[in-house]
Amino acid sequence: MADSPRILSIEDESDIRKFLRTTLGANGMMVLEAETGKAGLQKVVSQIPDVILLDLGLPDMDGMEIIRQIREWGRTPIIVLSARGQEADKVEALELGADDYLTKPFSAAELIARIKVALRKRNQPQGDAPFVYDHDNLRIDTAARRIQLDGEDVHLTPIEYKLLAVLARNSGKVLTHGALLNEVWGKHSTDNQTYLRIHTQHLREKLKDDALNPRFIVTEPGIGYRLKP
DSSP: OTTSOEEEEEOOOHHHHHHHHHHHHHTTOEEEEESSHHHHHHHHHHHOOSEEEEOSBOSSSBHHHHHHHHHTTOOOOEEEEESOOOHHHHHHHHHHTOSEEEESSOOHHHHHHHHHHHHHHHTSOOTTOOOEEEETTEEEETTTTEEEETTEEOOOOHHHHHHHHHHHHTTTSOEEHHHHHHHHHOGGGTTOHHHHHHHHHHHHHHTTOOSSSOSSEEEETTTEEEEOO
């Protein structure tokens, strides 16, 4: 088990902790546990987990504050597991730096899939380092600045390319409207979602992607977009 992914569960409900312990253990993962936010923050530093599963409704502090504190000094993937299903809570958590958000109750299969995405992301290049995205015959090579779909080159405008590259670098992760606008158009455009909607539509057309049955770009209603990992 020395090479097993270390998953830290910051959760005060014993039934949920037991479910996570059993489910993740059966999938070859080592589960670390903390029942309070303070204990969780201590274990993030001392145990160095590969992924953090975070409940927002902890007894001693709000989960949003935990995300904020961790993101001041660390990039460990954070998946929020919460009974709060409102869009505003999801957007706030993601904007603060959470990588994903699952609303309770959720299936074991979905949780494992999201953790695997987070683990892959953890090992991908950060910042502006070149990378290659390859999924379902869509290949994005940022070093060559080349996009290919089904073996054919796809010609994008500079904005479309930047939008797709940002989504690809964060594949599997929900990117909020505000985060995408900031990355692609700059901080002064974060309130203009019309830009994002129009260019996402054009990008989908060039990728032959159906918004209702997406091959690549998944819409998270009211929140943002996710490129399939």
